[in-house]
Structure formats: structure tokens, C-alpha cells
Amino acid sequence: DAGVIQSPRHEVTEMGQEVTLRCKPISGHNSLFWYRQTMMRGLELLIYFNNNVPIDDSGMPEDRFSAKMPNASFSTLKIQPSEPRDSAVYFCASKGTGNTGELFFGEGSRLTVL
Amino acid sequence: AQSVTQLDSHVSVSEGTPVLLRCNYSSSYSPSLFWYVQHPNKGLQLLLKYTSAATLVKGINGFEAEFKKSETSFHLTKPSAHMSDAAEYFCVVSDGSTGGFKTIFGAGTRLFVKA
Numbered sequence: 136d137a138g139v140i141q142s143p144r145h146e147v148t149e150m151g152q153e154v155t156l157r158c159k160p161i162s163g164h165n166s167l168f169w170y171r172q173t174m175m176r177g178l179e180l181l182i183y184f185n186n187n188v189p190i191d192d193s194g195m196p197e198d199r200f201s202a203k204m205p206n207a208s209f210s211t212l213k214i215q216p217s218e219p220r221d222s223a224v225y226f227c228a229s230k231g232t233g234n235t236g237e238l239f240f241g242e243g244s245r246l247t248v249l
Numbered sequence: 250a251q252s253v254t255q256l257d258s259h260v261s262v263s264e265g266t267p268v269l270l271r272c273n274y275s276s277s278y279s280p281s282l283f284w285y286v287q288h289p290n291k292g293l294q295l296l297l298k299y300t301s302a303a304t305l306v307k308g309i310n311g312f313e314a315e316f317k318k319s320e321t322s323f324h325l326t327k328p329s330a331h332m333s334d335a336a337e338y339f340c341v342v343s344d345g346s347t348g349g350f351k352t353i354f355g356a357g358t359r360l361f362v363k364a
Contacts, residue, residue: 238295
């Protein structure tokens, strides 16, 4: 099992540019989560999907952020336009069926917006 | 509503001495509780989990945690710290109040291990 795969691992971009982060969950997992981690705010849940449907996006900071899950094996988190305060590490995690299952995290995408 | 509080933002121990990382939780339902570890520039890795079976849970790398319902606690311990244990540790609660989908992370405790 390859685990949760995120790309890119590192992204440096300029303010105003569009950023797309990608995630491939573990095969067979039906829940997918996007988190953001910063020194100031720690780990924040942005959005989660169940069976490809967004369940709760209340953690998405503003309309510049959007997330999609077109199928069970792929999700994107898009920031348009990006701002310096979006600089953070973005983690994707997936979980199997049942509410006792653990989350499996990817290695994260480190975003720097100049 | 569910919540989790990690009582210490930083803990410093000497190598070979015991580790105690404290966690209290609040949950309206029977919770599942987890401890995750994050080493620098890495993702989070599961250390151990409690899911209503034995109250003393053993995890990887010699860590264990005890679920105490009366105290609403799930403290993480290790008898003897190793330098490689230096990392950030997250206590996590998940319950059925939101269909089991929402998982709440504590703020994290950074563990320092002195030689």
C-alpha cells in the first residue's frame, strides 16, 4: 500500500497566482480530509469528504479556497488567488469505513506564497 | 460537542526518564481516542488508539495510554525516553456525533529529550 500521496511536496509561488494541491487517498478509504498546519494556528481542518461528497467545509477560510473530489481516488485543494498568509503545510488524510478508524496522513505539501 | 485539551504545549525530559503527555477530552458519545506523532517535516503517524476495548492501550515505540472515563483523560506515557522520541504529539478524539466523520485534534505537545 503506497499510503496517502500528496503533490507537490513543495510549492513556491507569488501572490496572486493560482495554487492547486493534489491528493490520492488510500484505495478503499471513503473519507478524505484536508488540513492546514501553521505555527500560529496549529492543525486546522479545512474540509472533509465522505464518498466523494463534501460533508463540512466550515473550516475553509474564505472563497479563495475550494476543494473537489471528482472520484474516490483523487482530490484537489485550490487557492485562487493566493496570498502570503496562505503559506502553510497542507495535509491530506484518508480514513476507512466506521467511526473508529484512524486517519492516514500524507507527507504534506509545503506552500510558500511570496 | 466534542473537544480535546492537551495540558502542556511543551514537555522536556532527559533521555532514559519517563514521559507523560497529558490529554483531556470532552465527548457526548462514546469516543474513539488516538495519539499521533509528528516528526519534523513529516506527516502525522498513529501511535495508538482506544476504541472501547481495553482501557490500557499499547502503541508503537514503547508508548502506551490509559483511557479513564471518570477523569475524561487519555494521557500518553513511556517508561524511558529516547532521543528519537523528540517530536510533536497530538491527542485526537472522534465520536459518532457527526456520523463519525469529524476528528478533533488537540493543539499538540512538543516533546524535547535532553541527552
